[in-house]
Amino acid sequence: MFTGIIETLGEVVGLVHDASNLHITIKSDLSTELKIDQSVAHNGVCLTVVSLADDNYTVTAIAETLEKTNLNLLAVGDTINLERAMILGSRLDGHIVQGHVDQTGTCIHIEEKDGSWFFSFKYDADKGNPTIEKGSITIDGTSLTVVDSGIDSFSVAIIPYTYEHTRFNTYEEGTVVNLEFDVIGKYVAKLLAARQ
Missing domain, CATH: 2.40.30.20 (Elongation Factor Tu (Ef-tu); domain 3)
Known part of the structure; x- marks a missing residue:
């Protein structure tokens, strides 16, 4: 974990x-x-x-x-x-991340905006992994909040600290990244699909 x-x-x-x-x-x-x-x-x-x-x-x-x-x-x-791995009893500063990548995605747009960066990613929606605005997503192991959510795409905002201390400063359009979707969202989506 x-x-x-x-x-x-x-x-x-x-x-x-x-x-x-x-x-x-x-x-x-x-x-x-x-x-x-x-x-x-x-x-x-x-x-x-x-x-x-x-x-x-x-x-x-x-x-x-x-x-x-x-x-x-x-x-x-x-x-x-x-x-x-996290230590039990310490603060959970990001969100619950299992380290089990669901699929890859591709960086499709990068925009610098007043000292921060917006990164957009596209992924195969047929695998059934949803994103929601203000929900959590893990990109190459980094816990982030979804800014905009589409059927097969989403964007995140990156602060300068994250940009400087992770791989985000190496990304360019076409970079392939690991995606782990929010575990709670995956369970909810699976339960809803089973009911239909």
Whole structure:
């Protein structure tokens, strides 16, 4: 369980394909605080630490994860949003994030407006994942509030702090991002669909 508040950025320093799996090695200032078997969200994808070495650690993504997320697009040198699992009893500053990406989306528009930024994204609505205005959405692991909501698109507003301390400052039109839709909204949508 995560909050969607990004702790730090990591750098991808190694990618090793092993059958249908991908071993991802990341350099991060969190590395010395991690332990093997710990869960860490990588661009919003919950992955398990499998090895540690100096200021690097390695996680493994399986084929299903690679098919549903943007991790299959990683290259050595890329930055990645990182968040360790939440601690029970601490504040939930973002929203409930499971680290289970529902699908990817594509950035379709970026607009700077008086010191903040508005990002618009498009996604495949056939997968049945809804957004609502003022509801929560997780983009590459970052907890955000939906500003505008369409059938297959939505926008979010990004404050300067978030822009500077997450991958948002690397996005451009066409960037593929991981989307985790609000867990409560998904349950409500599923219950309503079952009743119809």
